[in-house]
Amino acid sequence: MIVSSKLPGVGTTIFTVMSALAQEHGAINLAQGFPDFASSQRLSELVAHYMRQGYNQYAPMAGLPLLRQRIAEKIDGLYGVKIDPDQEITITAGATQGIFTAIGALVNPGDEVIIFEPAYDSYRPSIELFGGITKSFELNAPDYSIDWNQLRRLISMKTRMIIINTPQNPTGKIFKPADMQALEKLVGGTDIILLSDEVYEHLVYDGHEHESILRYPGLRNQAVAVYSFGKTFHTTGWKVGYCIAPPNLTAEFRKVHQFNVFSVNTPVQYGLADFLEDPHEYLGLGTFFTHKRDIFLDAIEGSRFRPLLSEGSYFQLCDYSEISTEPDVDFCRRLTQDYGVAAIPLSVFYHSKRDDKIIRFCFAKKEETLELAGKRLREI
Numbered sequence: 001m002i003v004s005s006k007l008p009g010v011g012t013t014i015f016t017v018m019s020a021l022a023q024e025h026g027a028i029n030l031a032q033g034f035p036d037f038a039s040s041q042r043l044s045e046l047v048a049h050y051m052r053q054g055y056n057q058y059a060p061m062a063g064l065p066l067l068r069q070r071i072a073e074k075i076d077g078l079y080g081v082k083i084d085p086d087q088e089i090t091i092t093a094g095a096t097q098g099i100f101t102a103i104g105a106l107v108n109p110g111d112e113v114i115i116f117e118p119a120y121d122s123y124r125p126s127i128e129l130f131g132g133i134t135k136s137f138e139l140n141a142p143d144y145s146i147d148w149n150q151l152r153r154l155i156s157m158k159t160r161m162i163i164i165n166t167p168q169n170p171t172g173k174i175f176k177p178a179d180m181q182a183l184e185k186l187v188g189g190t191d192i193i194l195l196s197d198e199v200y201e202h203l204v205y206d207g208h209e210h211e212s213i214l215r216y217p218g219l220r221n222q223a224v225a226v227y228s229f230g231k232t233f234h235t236t237g238w239k240v241g242y243c244i245a246p247p248n249l250t251a252e253f254r255k256v257h258q259f260n261v262f263s264v265n266t267p268v269q270y271g272l273a274d275f276l277e278d279p280h281e282y283l284g285l286g287t288f289f290t291h292k293r294d295i296f297l298d299a300i301e302g303s304r305f306r307p308l309l310s311e312g313s314y315f316q317l318c319d320y321s322e323i324s325t326e327p328d329v330d331f332c333r334r335l336t337q338d339y340g341v342a343a344i345p346l347s348v349f350y351h352s353k354r355d356d357k358i359i360r361f362c363f364a365k366k367e368e369t370l371e372l373a374g375k376r377l378r379e380i
Contacts, residue, residue: 022342047271063091094239095228111160118349148182167312199228202285299374314364
């Protein structure tokens with residue numbers, strides 16, 4: 001049977017490939033972005049409690065009302081913004097499902113969507129699946145800053161959406177207030193929708209604050225903001241996140257959401273609602289991951305890897321140009337096979353061909369994992 005693929009250029013993701021290679025060779029997996037340490041025992045007990053109590057059937061389509069109320073309280077406490085939990089918050093099966101649903105609901109065939117590359121790998125396929133046209137704005141090492149005047153040239157009458165990601169995967173770059181103000185000037189008075197991927201909102205370092213799009217009234221009313229409990233509470237396998245958008249955008253979002261997943265894991269939602277009562281469970285994450293970042297940086301000091309600045313997320317980019325002239329995909333394979341540490345090549349986050357000699361490590365790992373990885377990297 002002949003099948004006409006809607007995504008003919010898409011194969012198995014590099015994250016799956018590198019994790020499988022790491023397992024095959026017994027390598028330390030600093031490639032895929034997930035922790036190797038336990039999540040909160042209390043959170044697990046809360047979820048188990050609700051499972052035992054029989055909260056195992058469908059949740060409401062938009063999400064458990066109590067959880068949405070807790071999220072609204074969290075947003076108010078963090079950003080000083082009043083969000084209507086009934087009309088502006090939807091619980092999703094992870095942040096990627098939220099991103100996919102937002103694009104599916106709001107991008108029509110022929111619409112242009114601007115993304116910043118290197119970019120999280122789900123953006124472009126989701127846009128193309130719904131008939132949109134991806135317009136890439138490439139960020140360049142080592143600072144990955146945005147020239148907003150240059151970006152303006154990509155805006156056209158067909159521009160429907162701009163996707164931003166702060167803190168950014170894979171670079172660890174964060175938006176500063178000046179970036180958000182420039183974005184306001186760029187889209188003010190237009191019908192351009194902003195999709196703001198903020199899954200690492202609590203992982204911001206060195207005295208900076210997370211510049212959520214929700215802080216900016218001039219942006220908030222034309223934006224969908226996406227968050228992840230998996231990234232926040234070290235439970236990536238639970239696949240629970242949420243989206244915040246003004247009522248008109250939420251209404252369109254839910255039209256697609258209800259025919260996509262309909263509703264999300266019920267006992268996990270109850271457990272999260274209780275867990276969110278204590279803000280300390282997420283307010284200390286910046287300090288927690290700063291420590292892990294610094295452990296990794298200390299561990300690779302003296303190696304020939306040159307770390308780039310990571311302002312947020314749990315990723316660290318490193319330049320390996322003093323070690324090898326190999327393309328980054330080949331270098332990452334050899335790094336995994338010969339030296340026992342798996343990383344992700346940066347070039348896979350670009351649509352165009354790149355050869356920057358930069359790779360991405362994940363430092364959301366136990367201290368002993370990071371120290372052993374550093375020992376191996378220093379020996380190269």
